[in-house]
Amino acid sequence: MTDALFAPPAADTLVARDRSVLWHPCTQMHDHETLPMVPVVRGEGAWLVGADGKRYLDAVSSWWTNLFGHAEPRIGAALKDQLDRLEHVIFAGFTHEPAVELAEELVRITPKGLDRVFLADNGSAAIEVALKMSFHYWLNQGHGEKTRFIALTGSYHGETLGALSVSDVALYRKTYAPLLLTPELAPSPDTYEGEPGETPKDIAIRRLGEMRSLLERHAHETCAVIVEPLVQCAGGMRMYDASYLTGLRALCDEFQVHFIADEIAVGFGRTGTLFACEQAGISPDFMCLSKGLTGGFMALSAVVTTNDVYQAFYAEYAAGKAFLHSHSYTGNPLACRAATATMKIFRDDPVLERNRVLAAHMAKRIAPLVDHPHVADVRQTGMIAAIELVADKKTRAPFPAADRRGLRVYRHGLEHGALLRPLGNIVYFMPPYVITEREIDFMVETAMAGIEKAVR
Numbered sequence: 404m405t406d407a408l409f410a411p412p413a414a415d416t417l418v419a420r421d422r423s424v425l426w427h428p429c430t431q432m433h434d435h436e437t438l439p440m441v442p443v444v445r446g447e448g449a450w451l452v453g454a455d456g457k458r459y460l461d462a463v464s465s466w467w468t469n470l471f472g473h474a475e476p477r478i479g480a481a482l483k484d485q486l487d488r489l490e491h492v493i494f495a496g497f498t499h500e501p502a503v504e505l506a507e508e509l510v511r512i513t514p515k516g517l518d519r520v521f522l523a524d525n526g527s528a529a530i531e532v533a534l535k536m537s538f539h540y541w542l543n544q545g546h547g548e549k550t551r552f553i554a555l556t557g558s559y560h561g562e563t564l565g566a567l568s569v570s571d572v573a574l575y576r577k578t579y580a581p582l583l584l585t586p587e588l589a590p591s592p593d594t595y596e597g598e599p600g601e602t603p604k605d606i607a608i609r610r611l612g613e614m615r616s617l618l619e620r621h622a623h624e625t626c627a628v629i630v631e632p633l634v635q636c637a638g639g640m641r642m643y644d645a646s647y648l649t650g651l652r653a654l655c656d657e658f659q660v661h662f663i664a665d666e667i668a669v670g671f672g673r674t675g676t677l678f679a680c681e682q683a684g685i686s687p688d689f690m691c692l693s694k695g696l697t698g699g700f701m702a703l704s705a706v707v708t709t710n711d712v713y714q715a716f717y718a719e720y721a722a723g724k725a726f727l728h729s730h731s732y733t734g735n736p737l738a739c740r741a742a743t744a745t746m747k748i749f750r751d752d753p754v755l756e757r758n759r760v761l762a763a764h765m766a767k768r769i770a771p772l773v774d775h776p777h778v779a780d781v782r783q784t785g786m787i788a789a790i791e792l793v794a795d796k797k798t799r800a801p802f803p804a805a806d807r808r809g810l811r812v813y814r815h816g817l818e819h820g821a822l823l824r825p826l827g828n829i830v831y832f833m834p835p836y837v838i839t840e841r842e843i844d845f846m847v848e849t850a851m852a853g854i855e856k857a858v859r
């Protein structure tokens with residue numbers, strides 16, 4: 404007998420049912436009148452398989468979550484085992500092995516000094532936790548005057564109101580601005596914005612100078628500086644020199660403000676090291692993790708912080724210092740088990756070594772785009788590569804946003820079997836680590852053909 408709900412759906416029926424009841428994220432639903440939605444029935448390694456059997460190379464790791472391929476069997480087996488034991492339990496007053504094991508592992512692998520783990524269930528929630536924890540730390544220390552945050556221009560930290568408050572991507576922020584906190588914005592050290600002749604290090608030094616003057620004026624009222632280490636992802640895969648992070652750590656110490664490292668997108672090997680902060684030799688006060696944490700299987704996030712922060716909340720109940728933040732699914736055992744299985748793959752497989760080979764191959768394949776008349780910049784940090792399309796190479800004048808050139812690349816990708824999802828006019832690659840060199844060739848060639856169509 405076939406359960407009607409789980410019978411393989413006819414592709415157009417599923418799309419029609421979807422369109423009558425669902426509302427998709429980051430989507431103008433009207434677009435789907437002309438842009439067909441893709442019903443997916445299966446994933447295999449770096450590939451997604453559509454209901455009609457068509458295959459799509461997942462060049463964006465399904466919003467940067469997937470590390471070791473879709474339906475990775477080791478993570479799948481751990482989840483199946485966990486399903487028969489414990490699906491969920493309230494995480495206040497109760498604990499379980501997957502959460503403890505995950506926290507021990509995160510303390511072991513994150514930079515020295517990060518010794519305490521708070522769990523939440525998505526990236527934005529982790530940012531909310533870090534912002535509240537930083538504020539509450541200073542309050543518990545008798546500094547209730549610290550109520551503000553500093554973020555970088557072009558930053559993205561999520562879309563709940565707190566996380567959106569410290570984000571600076573107009574597309575997401577502008578409409579909701581009346582609802583948000585107002586952070587101080589420090590100019591981003593990204594290399595695309597550099598002056599002629601400046602090296603990435605020069606840019607970092609100049610931008611640190613600007614951060615210093617911001618801190619001179621605002622440190623007394625500032626809880627923390629929040630940054631995406633090395634790559635500002637949703638802001639257009641803008642990249643910067645690691646020395647900025649080293650300098651920022653020193654400034655945060657000097658001015659007594661916390662350093663929040665949002666490694667939700669760049670953590671777990673994306674930039675070439677396990678964590679991006681390692682390339683600057685620094686340890687933040689809070690590190691936010693999600694996305695790749697479960698290998699792309701389950702929604703989970705973690706804020707890893709210091710014992711100094713933890714101790715500021717640890718007191719008799721009557722002192723009223725406890726951290727007040729809870730999500731029903733905090734520490735979900737299935738999600739934690741997917742995460743411990745993912746961490747085990749990092750221990751068992753030579754992930755970073757292999758990524759170095761793949762990243763070098765990707766660099767070689769995208770290099771010819773440097774000379775393209777509509778490409779202003781080709782940049783790469785580890786397993787993240789981006790190509791910035793412009794109307795005029797000389798002046799770097801962008802294509803008008805209304806042209807939606809990136810969408811043309813996306814359409815071309817879908818027609819030819821690749822899931823490319825440009826950020827505006829920035830075409831980028833952030834594939835699962837199981838991608839092969841031949842698949843990289845296919846991914847880049849498909850994008851190049853899409854770019855040709857898009858700039859015409």
Ligand SMILES: Cc1ncc(COP(=O)(O)O)c(C=O)c1O
Pocket residue numbers: 525526527528530559560561562631636637665666667668669693694
């Ligand atoms: C750097 C960064 N921080 C936070 C988030 C928010 O994570 P989530 O989408 O799980 O809320 C994202 C999501 O893309 C991100 O890239």
